[in-house]
Amino acid sequence: MTQHIPAVNGKAYKANLEVFAATLERLAASDKQIIAVTSDSRGSGKLAPYGKKYPKQIVEVGIAEQNLVGVAAGLASTGKKVFAVSPACFLTARALEQIKADVAYSNNPVNVIGISAGVSYGALGSTHHSLHDYAALRAINNIIVVAPADNYETEKAIELAAESPYPVYLRFGKKAMDFLKEDNSDGFEFGKGRIIAQGKDITFIATGEAVLPAVKAAKKLASEKNINATVISMHTIKPLDTDLIKRVAANGAPIITAEEHSVYGGLGEACASYLLQNGIHNPFKIVAIPDEYTVTGSQVEIMDHYGISEEGLFNEALKILGA
């Protein structure tokens, strides 16, 4: 529950990454089977305090992502609850074969933790961006793909991942994330999207750090245009909550998907595939990073540039509604 999350700098929320580290620390206190595996990434993963507190529950492999995932698989095969932590860009590209073979195919239930995901690294450039991870991992059997949106979803996702009998991929960004809503009594489970707001005119289906801009765009649409939007946090990209998509699509209102990922192979195409194959033909738009040399800038600047923002999603909604 959210009361476990300590406030930082007087704020009630912080980066999902920090919540990940705090949650892991809390779980590790009572569960000695929890092990973090890092590739010189404990600093970037906010795990330095964890490492100091639980030196027997962290394994450092150095800057070697392939070995990181292989070692994690070996540890998990003995019953350890393993969190393999590394920047998403390296983890899901360089070590993709290890995720595919050692983790997913062999069913060693490693929690593959992609930190500083999407364009979190901003101006460090495309080497450090992960815009391919949903696409790559969606095409691999036996791994759950999750991008929690806020601190609550992050904490719940870590708790579930620790007990998951199957491999899980979780990705987080670096920036502080406001809570999506105050009342989280609807709960959180993998494969079940969360309804953050309900409205009849348009539906936003977003994931990870793209959910908050969708929530803000929905508020702006309501206050400035009297347009009422449904907002779904589709934290689990695979398996996709197709029941929920079907339900929210039933009124025929346009659907806009939003994600910090390539337009190819991510949440948007997953939704499109489901809708088209089931004869559901609502007006539909994918807002994501286009297939081009990514613009340079900070995470916020890049997301603003491609319209994965309050303003961008507000404008897309007006466009698709012809308003």
Next chain:
Amino acid sequence: MTNEQLKLKSIEYRQKLLTCIFNCKAGHTGGSLSSVDILNVLYNEILNVSPETFSSPIRDRYIQSKGHCVEVLFVVLADMGFFPESDLLTMNQYQSHYIGHPTRKVKGVEQNTGALGHGLPICVGTAIAAKLDDQDYKVFTLLGDGEIAEGANWEAAMAASHYKLDNLCAIIDNNKLQITSTNREVMNSDPLDAKFESFGWAVREVDGNDVGALKVLMQSLPFEKDKPSLIIAHTKKGKGISFMEDVLKWHHGVPSAAEYEQAMAELEAAKAVILEEQVASLVNE
């Protein structure tokens, strides 16, 4: 087992794996034959694992990194009683679990392997877990010599010595041939001993087709306290069959009916020699 019994066992395994490959018309013949004696000694003399103890958390682990030589592994696992030998008649057939690389759907297989360079990192993780849990089970892997070119091996080799994993033993089936040509021509990995020693491993070399020597060596594990052990097993690709030994095309060559007959006859003859020697030594006593 006595050395003679182990030798006879190796002949039996060679016959069975050739039969398996002949029946399903596919397989990695040369590398399976070169590593028969290693698996024979491991499973019959060294590993603390059996069908009854396979789910025990303290069993020894064998993870075959050179997964393509699956025929030898399946034949040995069947002999250990993990599954009936007749299961191998389904090898490579539609919906069979017995396919061209090890999978955990087959009882006795620890990890799904086949992509090269994956076994050693998994073994490092498993061996670290043993240390963390204060357990004394051992972790073994078999690597191909061509496989050594995969970079992940060297990431894992570094970590194994960093964590002082003297409960880990890697064996290189050094048959000196890979699919294209000799290792030396494709990508020279020599000197393997100096490379691993410089990474902090305790290295020993052995005739990898000599069951007696393998047994003595493996019984002396770990070679040095606080160091991972490497066995460079000098083997012959296609070992035991005159026309297959050191011949490149048998990497994944499938014998014709005539070749199969000849191979089986050669193995029968080798068996007869061992049995005659046994009789002679009994008479002399």
